[in-house]
Amino acid sequence: MGKKLQSTDRLRPVDLARGHGLSTQAVRNYEEAGILPAAARTPHGYRTYTPLHDSALRAFLALLPGHGHPTATAIMRAVNESKPDEAFRLIDESHAQLLEDRRTLRDVESALRDLDPGSAGPTEPGGTFIGPLARRLGIRPATLRAWEDAGLVRPRRDPRTGYRVYDEAAVRDARLTHQLRRGGSPLERIAPLIAHVRAAGGLAPLEAALAEWHGRLAARGRAMLAGAAELEEYLRARG
Known part of the structure; x- marks a missing residue:
């Protein structure tokens, strides 16, 4: 995934948003919340995104059904702040809660x-x-x-x-x-x-x-698996 991130690969906010059925405002909100890494800016101040941002957004949206919005946000923020151990801890807590719910x-x-x-x-x-x-x-x-x-x-x-x-x-x-x-x-x-x-x-x-x-x-368990797969792709893309 990381090898595909060429300097010419640029996505406008609208491109990134449409690819996931979102509004451009939602994409900007996700960036401001730390869910997405900071976007580069053109000389005129316009945001430009890359396939890395697309991977981050896919990971976040996949994490949502299994972990909920607050935890999924905290996981992505931790990853983007280069704190993988914190992200893994949050994931472990969600799995522990699912296990407790099963009990x-x-x-x-x-x-x-x-x-x-x-x-x-x-x-x-x-x-x-x-x-x-x-x-x-x-x-x-x-x-x-x-x-x-x-x-x-x-x-x-x-x-x-x-x-x-x-x-x-x-x-x-x-x-x-x-x-x-x-x-x-x-x-x-x-x-x-x-x-x-x-x-x-x-x-x-x-x-x-x-x-x-x-x-x-069962749906939560499967959603956590799907979220983990997308998060792993994002971690690989980050290198």
Whole structure:
């Protein structure tokens, strides 16, 4: 790639932009952000780009789907500042986050698979108090209070007595937390799982969303591979 970069190879901003379906303003913004190396200037002050800039832009656009805009920008800026170790560190962090997301998905699937539908017993129409729920789960009330402090379970308070009342959603979260704790998951790792359940609207909708979740993680993984290939081409072009 580097051998093709002849002195006569010059690209106008519009040429570089059109080649990637972008506006010339976007190209200028990318240069100002450090995503592209600084462009040369004509005697009249016009920017001129080279195939090296084209390679940089292809690398950045390929990095975007897998790493997101802030990280992809930071990676390219590090490379252009001749700090490859920083770029590699950022890439490693993205892969670590993807791995953590895969573990989260695995834990959710495992918990749903092993969850005993009758483990917490029926929920009373008005809700369940902390003592009965703790006995049904085989834990201490203090454990439920600790889960509440961690944001994993959200009982409401009886307006007259101030007692905790666990409705159907709170019982669901307590059961799922209990199952995940039995599997060895720490509280800080359970929090995003419970958040996924709440966002999905419950366990049944979450089960239906698992395939889509798998697809998103697979797409991110493949996007990271594509981004790595283009970044390697850019690193080679830089020499």
